[in-house]
Amino acid sequence: MTEGGIDRRSLLRGMGAAGCAVALPGLLTAPAAAAQPVRTPFDLHFEVTHKFRPFDLVAPRFTQYDSAIGTLDTLVTTGVRPKAPFGSVLVEVLGVDGPGAVVAGLAGGGTSVLGTVDPSAGRATIEVTTNGTTTVVKTAEVRVAGAFRLALVVNENAVTVLVDTTGTGTAWQPVLTERDRVRALLDLRVPAVLGKLDYAYGGRGSGSVRLGRVRAGYFGQAGVRDPHVVQHADGRPFIRDGKLYLTMTNAGLGFFQQAHWAVWTLDLADPTRLEQVAVLFFARDGVVVGDHAGQIVYDDRTRRFILLMSSWGDFAFRGVHVRHVTTTADVLSGVHVLPTERLPLPTSVSSWDPSLTRVDGRWRLAFVESEAQQPAFVFHPALAVGPPGADYADSLGLVGADTTVDQTEGPIIQRVGSRWYVFASDGDAREYPVYDLAMRKLGTLDAPYGTNIPHPVLLPVGRDWWLITFDGTQYAEPVLGYGGHGDLVVMRSKG
Known part of the structure; x- marks a missing residue:
């Protein structure tokens, strides 16, 4: 299948958190005395525990x-x-x-x-x-x-x-x-x-x-992708009644414009109990679109939700950028149409997959830089930081970027042990690179790497660590073309 006369398979090659542990009954698999502390991401060894596909024509x-x-x-x-x-x-x-x-x-x-x-x-x-x-x-x-x-x-x-x-x-x-x-x-x-x-x-x-x-x-979804934990500004996951809140891109029946963004809950006692609780759409340039692949952060200091999303809702091979909006509305339930603005990032090229956390009094925002989307996509992870005390969108400066890779996206800011890291996904090397907050590569996660470019969403649960991601399994591609993916994948590393 082609889009604008360009082969999608070659063009879209591989297109495709929180520091607070949650103690839940039934998830502690060993006595406390036997557990070894997780000091770095390299102490984690993930295995797939659940893989399934949400599918609903009406949510x-x-x-x-x-x-x-x-x-x-x-x-x-x-x-x-x-x-x-x-x-x-x-x-x-x-x-x-x-x-x-x-x-x-x-x-x-x-x-x-x-x-x-x-x-x-x-x-x-x-x-x-x-x-x-x-x-x-x-x-x-x-x-x-x-x-x-x-x-x-x-x-x-x-x-x-x-x-x-x-x-x-x-x-x-x-x-x-x-x-x-x-x-x-x-x-x-x-x-x-x-x-x-x-x-x-x-x-x-x-x-x-x-x-x-x-x-x-x-419309519900033909699959899900781009998971990202809803979190507090300091990185704590947003959890109510044992349910983790996360955003995911709801795959539509076709290409990226057909997808939209939604908020889901995942029962930490049973990850297969997944429920969509909000639908998010965005008004810009006189139209309403389904921009997606972003993050929601609740800022306790200002009592507002910060929403960051990527402009895939009208993607036409002429660039992508990160947009944002703040609101006091409860975007974790119901249907919302929100006006957005372009987020000023320290880059002159396309950007997507924003990940925002306030660390040591400064907002840090990981994102993808992409200097080309045709004849093939080229993209890599980058990190920006704001001045001490500034708001999340003010005076962001570039910390660094890994320009040695060109099929790497899905950056996630997460603390493991006492240190903060940036995690990403490299579709070429088929691995999850790990960076420090200076964007120096430290190594890779020990975790299975599936199809597409699965984003590594890390989450501490009890003494375990989970990794929530997706794969590239398509739905009815001969009729609908590329874009109707993927399965939800949950991995676990025993503590």
Whole structure:
């Protein structure tokens, strides 16, 4: 598959915390007297303990419409709409009587973006209606009979039709997707456009459709990546009721613009109990986008949340930069659309993957520098620091960067023992380099290295250390192309 005529595989080669231990029952695997203190990162020896993939076309906590329907032959608008162009409509089809099609999508005020499945014609379509004119932007063959399920997903301006012929809602397969031809007709990122469109569903044709349950709401994820612990300014992890809060990039059904950012909780007694608790979108340049790959820091002194994120939401191979915003709103729950500004970093090239911590009264910010994104990505870790007593965005100066590597990202600032370190991920060497706060390489972590460029999120839990990361496992790449990754991976080093 290609993006703009460039081979994604070669172009995107490998694209892909806290100092407070948490004591939890059941996690202490040896008596205290037998445990050896962890003094440096090189005392840690990680093994994979959990690997799984969150997948939801509608995020469970963010369903906006849920109803049992009946027989229809027209389009129904729900009066409910998303705040950002990241939503899904899931339709349980009990049967189609006579010639006709099942329809789902967004509609209102004479404008619509709809997906259709016509069982008798064996065809699925994506169509856009503006100014009274309907344009079928893409079609595909589809074979369904009897009961099945239909989903229409909007990720930014990408529209995807999926079906589940098992009727269970657990075996979704995309049959067609289109972004560029949708965007040529309307821009769903513009609030004035999206603000007129409701979730919609129904039937058309001379027959009728029999529908069961219809659900609509904010799109969940086809996978997750770029985990980062939500933390206090001094590096302590944000934990409530035994649950760790972390941000992750929710993979969309396609390339980086189709992803968005969310807050999750991970139960430290059972890492497979993962729950999305907030959805974050960002307003800039007159549109709402799903910028992601960042961090949330709670500053106890000022009682505000600091959000840092990377500008992947409108990435078009013309550079990436770090953006930021502060707020007193509870961004750890609910749906938020926040205005952001560009963060002034001490670099003249692209940047992403910010990691912020206040150490010894000075804000330190690790990030990725990237001097090129085509014909191939080139990127390495860097570290900036502010003056004593200054705010996190003020007068940042470059401490150093490792320019000996060119496929290294995911920097994490974390204390192990009595010292602070910068951890990163080198996709070429397939290892996790460890740096001091002068960006001198000290060695590498002893941890399995999977596919893509897995970020090394270290976390002390009881006497153990965990490493939370992801891999490059794709979802439906032949239809959707690169970007629908990955699995969540949890490792543990016994204390």
